[in-house]
Amino acid sequence: MNSGKASSNTLKKQDACEVLSKEEVSSLLKVDINDLTQEDMSFAENERRSICHYVVKNGEIGSYNIRLSWKSDKAKANKVLEKSYSRYLSSGEKNMDSYEELDNSNGTQILFGTQKEDHGTTNYIIRKRFGNSAEVKIEVLTQNEAKELKSKLLKIINEL
DSSP: OOOOOEETTOOOOOOOOTTTHHHHHHHHSSSGGGGGGEEEOOOTTTEEEEEEEEEOOOOOOOEEEEEEEEEEEHHHHHHHHHHHHHHHHHHHHHTBOEEEEEETTEEEEEEEEEEEEEGGEEOOOOOOEEETTTEEEEEEEEOOOTTTTHHHHHHHHOOO
């Protein structure tokens, strides 16, 4: 894993596709590496966002998305992330009915949620905000039992 950690309260500028190797994602999703495709969905003209999408290509349902974002000065001043996280805890969001707070210290906050989907899949989302300046969101959709997934995602997000 590529550690982009600059300090506990900042997120270093980095490419989302370099956070985890394809091997690490295949292990996380419990699929063969040859059945996994990777797509960089970042926007070259926007240096405030980096997105990487992995999907299982053999017909099995499974995906892994990581999104790194750095907020504008206006968003920081308006405390957009702080307000969003408060809303996530109180009422969830479109793809997640509810979240639990795993950490809220030293200017960072980590939320985790699970949601059962159609076709026997489960959607897992873990989010970490660095004050109001940056956010990491990792989303995993899988059919596999993933009892240890929460601790694995927490370890990944704490490395950033």
